[in-house]
Amino acid sequence: MPAKLHLHIENNRDMGPVFEATSERIATALKKYPGLKKRLKITTGMDGDVFAKEMKTADGLFAWKFDTKLIAEGGAPNLKWIHAHGAGVNHLVPLTWLPKQTSLTNSRGIHGEKADEYTCMALLMMNNRLPESCTNQRLKKWDQTFSSSIAGKTVLIIGVGHIGGGAAKWAKRWGMNVVGIRASGEPHRYVDKMHKPAKLHKLLPQADFVLMTTPATQATKHLLGKEELALMKDGANLINYSRAPLVDYDALMVELNKGRLFAMLDVFEPEPLPESSPLWHTPNLIITPHCSSDDAKLYTLKTLDLVFKNAERVLNGKSLVNKVDRVKEY
Numbered sequence: 001m002p003a004k005l006h007l008h009i010e011n012n013r014d015m016g017p018v019f020e021a022t023s024e025r026i027a028t029a030l031k032k033y034p035g036l037k038k039r040l041k042i043t044t045g046m047d048g049d050v051f052a053k054e055m056k057t058a059d060g061l062f063a064w065k066f067d068t069k070l071i072a073e074g075g076a077p078n079l080k081w082i083h084a085h086g087a088g089v090n091h092l093v094p095l096t097w098l099p100k101q102t103s104l105t106n107s108r109g110i111h112g113e114k115a116d117e118y119t120c121m122a123l124l125m126m127n128n129r130l131p132e133s134c135t136n137q138r139l140k141k142w143d144q145t146f147s148s149s150i151a152g153k154t155v156l157i158i159g160v161g162h163i164g165g166g167a168a169k170w171a172k173r174w175g176m177n178v179v180g181i182r183a184s185g186e187p188h189r190y191v192d193k194m195h196k197p198a199k200l201h202k203l204l205p206q207a208d209f210v211l212m213t214t215p216a217t218q219a220t221k222h223l224l225g226k227e228e229l230a231l232m233k234d235g236a237n238l239i240n241y242s243r244a245p246l247v248d249y250d251a252l253m254v255e256l257n258k259g260r261l262f263a264m265l266d267v268f269e270p271e272p273l274p275e276s277s278p279l280w281h282t283p284n285l286i287i288t289p290h291c292s293s294d295d296a297k298l299y300t301l302k303t304l305d306l307v308f309k310n311a312e313r314v315l316n317g318k319s320l321v322n323k324v325d326r327v328k329e330y
Contacts, residue, residue, distance in 0.1 A: 005315055006041045006078070007307075008054040010063035013047055018296050019085060021062065021304060029304035036308060039315055055079070060314065062307050065091075072097035081105065081314055083307050084324075085300075087163075088243055090216040093329050104324040105310060109162045110302045115293035119167035119241060122264050123155065123209060125286065126237035131262040135283040151175035156207035158200070158223070159214025160188050163241065163293075167211055179203055181214075183328075204231040209239065215330035216243030226251035229261065237262045241292055244269035249279065256284045266292040 009021045021044065030036060043054045051067060055076040064085040071079065079102050084092065087108040098104060125131075129145040136143045155171050157164040160180040168178045168190035180191035181203070187194050195203060200223070204210065210232065214220060224238070225248045232238070232255075240247050244267045255261040264286045265279070271290055273279060279287065295302070310320050324330060 004039050004041060005059045005311055006043070006054075006057050007060040007062065007311055008051075008058040009042065009044045010048070010051060010061065010066050011044065011046045012063075012065050015064060018294055019064065019300055021085075021300055025301050025304055029301055029308055032305060033308045033312060036312060036315075040308075040311060060311060062304075068092065068097040071099065071102075076102075081310065081320060083107075083303075083310065085303060087111065088216055089324055089329065090243055090245065093218060095324075095326050095329065098326070103320050104326075105306075105320050105322045106324055106330075107303050107306065108322055108330075110299065110306065111163065111293040111295075112166075114295045114299075115163045115241075116166040116170060118266070118288075118292040119163065119211060119213075119239070120170045122239045122241070123167070123171065123211070124150065126209060126239065126262060126264060127153070129262070131237075131264065131284045131286050134286060152177065153208040154179060154206055155209040155211060156181070156203055157191070157211045157213060159212065159242065160191055160194065161213065161215075164211065164213035165190065167213065179207065200228065201231060204228060205233055207232065207236060209237045212238070212240045212242045212246050214242055214246065215328075216245050217329040219329075221245045222248045224248065224252075226254075229255050232261055234260050235262070237264075239264045241266055243267050244271075253278060253282050256282050259284060264288070266290055 011020050045051050045054060048067060052070060052075060055070060057078060058076060059078050059080050061079060061082045081103045083105045085107060087106055089106055127147055127150040129147050132145045151174055154177040156179045157168055158181045160168060160182045165188055168188060171178045172190045178191050180188060180194045181197055181200060182194060183197060185194060185196040223246050229251050238261060252263060256263060262284045266288045267290055313320055
């Protein structure tokens with residue numbers, strides 16, 4: 001167990017103020033951990049300005065975008081642990097750059113209530129045919145898109161983890177039929193029937209709504225491709241909360257243009273979505289610019305709380321919370 005821990009916090013300007021670990025946020029989060037005061041050395045950087053220097057002695061790193069090559073080449077000899085400032089770590093895979101002695105943790109579970117609010121909103125918006133209404137509004141077209149109650153309809157949640165489980169809880173409150181897919185196939189109290197990924201093709205034609213909340217890994221790229229989208233029933237709705245690579249957006253646009261499927265997307269590749277992207281002009285689609293569940297006031301503060309909890313665990317020789325599996329990539 002180290003007597004003192006050097007934690008370096010790396011910020012990125014292009015991520016904006018919501019994600020910045022400011023001195024005020026750091027000080028506020030530290031108040032909960034008085035025992036760290038004399039055992040934790042904190043340094044901060046912006047856009048790599050002091051990154052190479054601080055990595056020479058850092059034991060821990062809290063960051064989103066950083067120089068993985070420097071770490072792979074031995075530029076951080078004392079590094080025991082890295083915390084990624086987000087739930088997904090697909091931008092860091094493959095994890096071949098990660099030293100064997102260095103653990104990687106993430107922020108899964110931090111989104112909590114805000115994520116539930118977004119998935120609830122998305123399901124209700126889709127059920128009330130908002131993508132069609134928004135398209136008709138732009139066309140100045142009066143078309144009364146009536147809908148029926150969401151009760152009794154089927155939602156297929158692909159990836160029943162923290163976020164998917166929260167969505168399932170609300171869906172059951174509304175009287176929906178909840179079908180889930182998770183790698184383990186283990187049951188969930190708010191899911192009527194749970195399946196493993198191999199059943200995806202069988203389940204897609206049954207769903208009125210497909211909610212993507214699974215991690216993006218090398219194995220899940222285009223989990224919903226042209227073939228899978230074609231299996232979805234006419235009039236079905238797709239919500240991609242998780243990561244853009246999970247869905248073939250080119251194939252999706254074909255279905256949206258035909259008016260056969262409807263979608264709400266929060267994630268894109270690249271981000272920001274370029275002005276030249278045809279998605280901006282695709283009918284029957286609602287775009288939210290990757291702002292679904294990061295609380296403007298509390299997200300980074302809650303994440304810092306988790307980081308300091310893990311810093312305390314490192315100092316006390318305990319196992320880390322939210323450790324990423326190198327093989328599973330989440």
